Amino acid sequence: MESSLRRWLILAVILALFVGAIGGAFAGGTAAYLLLKGQPSPIELTVTEEELSTINVVQRVSPAVVTIISTGQLKTALGSGVIIDERGYIVTNEHVVDNYSTFGVILANGEERAATLIGTDYPFTDLAVIKIEGSGLPTAELADSDNLVVGQRVVAIGSPLGEFPNTVTTGVISGLHRRWKVDGIFYENLIQTDAAINPGNSGGALVSSQGEVIGINTFIIRTTEWGEFVQGIGFAIPSNTVRDIATQLIEEGRVSRPFLGIRHQDLEEGAYVLFVSPGAPAAQAGLEVHDIILSMGDYSIDEENPLLNVLMKFQPNDTVTLTIIRQGTEMEVEVTLAERQ
Structure with a gap:
């Protein structure tokens, strides 16, 4: 009799545990379902047409934008440049290479190559051409800058501070045919832009929404002559000037002046x-x-x-x-x- 009772008690305990497990699982699943149901669905990110245009411009031009390291006696300068010829000719600013003897180039893919100075147009324009060895290099196309209009959207690509290669900033053409005096000469016919241009961006590309280089970034105004801080005033040398000067430097090693x-x-x-x-x-x-x-x-x-x-x-x-x-x-x-x- 006692043995039979003990068996019944054991069966009852097992049954209770089984039912409890099933009930717990059901309750837990229900709670999890209700909890998840109360969470908002992930927001699907979309790209606007304007953003897509900028992305396409960057993907088209950025491979041709390089970082330039200029080294001289006890000094080093960092700047940017644009490959305009698949044979390795790179246009940049004269002040990036001025009074330096050794030049290195970091390509967009991180590869480093030595460069030689082909020539400059100092003091008439802030343009120079250097060359790296190679063929079939990615190049950027120079636009017809005579067709530019104030208000056009632009993209600036360069290496600010020399530490952030192929950085992209956006803005508009703020003005055309600007002039600004530097070292005793007025640089004329400049493109003014509010796209952020920082030290190291010199020699980088100013690009239209069609993916063509419309100018080579050259300098920014940081303060007035009275010491007041200035924001959003940068200048680029128009691409038609760049094409003329670079062609002469590549073909003749100098500009006829x-x-x-x-x-x-x-x-x-x-x-x-x-x-x-x-x-x-x-x-x-x-x-x-x-x-x-x-x-x-x-x-x-x-x-x-x-x-x-x-x-x-x-x-x-x-x-x-x-x-x-x-x-x-x-x-x-x-x-x-x-x-x-």
Whole structure:
């Protein structure tokens, strides 16, 4: 009798445990279902047409944008450049390579290559060309910058601070045909943009929404002459100028520019002669130290029209009349300009 009762008790315990397990599982599953049902569904990310356009531009141009490392005696500079020829020719800013002797390039894929300097257009434009060895390299297409319109969307690609390669920023064309004075010359016909341009972006690409390079980023304004901070004013050299200068540098190793052969100081009115290079056109014309050049041909020389900007209006071998002041006396001399070497 006791044995039979014990068996019944054991069966009852087993049955209770079984029912409890099934009930717990059901309750747990129900609770989990209710909990998940109360959670919001993941939001599906979508890309707008405008964003897709920017993405396509970056994918098209970014492989041709490189980081440039310029090394000289006890100094190093970092900048950007754009491959414009599959043979390895890269356009950049003159100030990225100025007074440096060794150049390295980091491609968009991270590969590093040595580069050589082909030439610069200093002091007339802030452009230079360097070259890396190779063939079939990715290139960027230069647009016709004469067709640009204020308000167009643009993308800037470069290596800010040299630490963040192929960084992308966006903005618009804020203005066209701007001029800004740097080192005694007005850079003219510049593209103004509010796309963020930082140190290291110099020489990088300013790109249209069609994926064509419309300019080479050159510099930004950080402060006014009174020390006030400025935001969103950057400049690029238009692609038509880039194409002309780069083509001459690649084919000839230099740009055909007129040469007078003096060192000077720009004044409010005129240019004061500090030095005359022996045998140069100025010396042959009889120009002397302490002369003040008031005009070249029909062009006056003053604060808004420095000597170098006026000189750019002429070609090598042009014969030009200079109006000068020498010891208080105004006179004219004729000079035949040479080609800058």
